[in-house]
Amino acid sequence: MTRVLLVGCGKMGSAMLAGWIERGIDPAGIVVVEPGGAARDTFGPKGVTVVDTVGAVDRAFMPDVVVLAVKPQVMAEVAPSYARFKDGVFLSIAAGKPVSFFAGLLGDVAIVRAMPNTPAAVRAGITVCVANARVDAARRAACQILLEAVGEVAWIDDEGLMDAVTAVSGSGPAYVFLLAEVMAKAGAKAGLPPELATRLARATVWGSGQLLSQSAESSEQLRINVTSPGGTTAAALAVLMAEGKGFGELMDDAVAAATRRGKELAG
Ligand SMILES: NC(=O)C1=CN([C@@H]2O[C@H](COP(=O)(O)OP(=O)(O)OC[C@H]3O[C@@H](n4cnc5c(N)ncnc54)[C@H](O)[C@@H]3O)[C@@H](O)[C@H]2O)C=CC1
Numbered sequence: 640m641t642r643v644l645l646v647g648c649g650k651m652g653s654a655m656l657a658g659w660i661e662r663g664i665d666p667a668g669i670v671v672v673e674p675g676g677a678a679r680d681t682f683g684p685k686g687v688t689v690v691d692t693v694g695a696v697d698r699a700f701m702p703d704v705v706v707l708a709v710k711p712q713v714m715a716e717v718a719p720s721y722a723r724f725k726d727g728v729f730l731s732i733a734a735g736k737p738v739s740f741f742a743g744l745l746g747d748v749a750i751v752r753a754m755p756n757t758p759a760a761v762r763a764g765i766t767v768c769v770a771n772a773r774v775d776a777a778r779r780a781a782c783q784i785l786l787e788a789v790g791e792v793a794w795i796d797d798e799g800l801m802d803a804v805t806a807v808s809g810s811g812p813a814y815v816f817l818l819a820e821v822m823a824k825a826g827a828k829a830g831l832p833p834e835l836a837t838r839l840a841r842a843t844v845w846g847s848g849q850l851l852s853q854s855a856e857s858s859e860q861l862r863i864n865v866t867s868p869g870g871t872t873a874a875a876l877a878v879l880m881a882e883g884k885g886f887g888e889l890m891d892d893a894v895a896a897a898t899r900r901g902k903e904l905a906g
């Protein structure tokens with residue numbers, strides 16, 4: 640049984656925890672520290688132990704993995720109280736915070752810096768990880784078990800890539816949800832009843848995601864397959880792909896902004 644101490648059960652922590660439970664990871668081995676009441680109400684009945692503070696964690700509980708899932712801005716204040724769990728591995732999911740930051744707070748311990756995303760809640764996430772030299776095969780395997788329970792996992796060696804990873808896959812679900820949002824609004828402006836427009840946008844994003852995940856074709860080819868020469872899609876794409884002011888340029892700017900913000904959060 641993998642024993643997990645989850646610190647912070649907000650949007651991302653709860654998404655991962657929901658995925659673990661759905662996957663059959665034994666809730667008896669999971670302890671959550673979360674001062675907000677909602678986690679206790681949601682996950683307590685599922686067999687997870689939820690406490691308010693680190694002081695309330697049973698002294699005998701020795702986690703294999705301590706998942707640090709509080710906001711980057713409070714990490715420096717929160718993480719040091721977990722230093723006694725140094726025999727396990729600390730798995731941080733905080734945007735921006737480098738491995739060296741945790742080494743500064745916790746000492747010479749095993750640290751994995753990971754970037755998951757919220758589709759983890761339905762086990763369709765993707766997490767990118769980088770480990771320090773103290774992470775041995777067993778600790779890495781313990782992290783792998785948790786992360787692959789909620790989606791795909793990729794390990795990289797170059798920590799310098801993590802802010803760009805965060806900008807693409809960590810924040811990325813928000814871009815896709817924004818797409819659904821603006822498509823629905825545009826549909827309503829085009830005269831559709833808002834409810835129907837919302838339903839069409841959601842189903843289209845969902846169905847396109849399914850096709851993307853199941854097809855051997857590239858996203859570019861799947862786009863081309865929709866686009867009849869001289870047809871309706873071509874008319875729309877002429878707007879979305881307009882030279883110098885299209886979706887591609889906007890996305891470049893958005894990803895660059897998110898990457899910059901990750902670097903700002905590092906300290
Ligand atoms: N939301 C997302 O899509 C993603 C978030 N992340 C990272 O996950 C971390 C958490 O982000 P969210 O879940 O979005 O934020 P959130 O604000 O929803 O969750 C943070 C949780 O930490 C709790 N908390 C605050 N102080 C605490 C303490 N001393 N001990 C234990 N729990 C405490 C809060 O009550 C809250 O429930 C951040 O570091 C963020 O960078 C990473 C990937 C994606």
Ligand SMILES: O=C(O)[C@@H]1CCC=N1
Nearest residue numbers: 733734805809810811
């Ligand atoms: O917005 C954020 O900072 C976090 C990290 C990636 C997704 N949400």
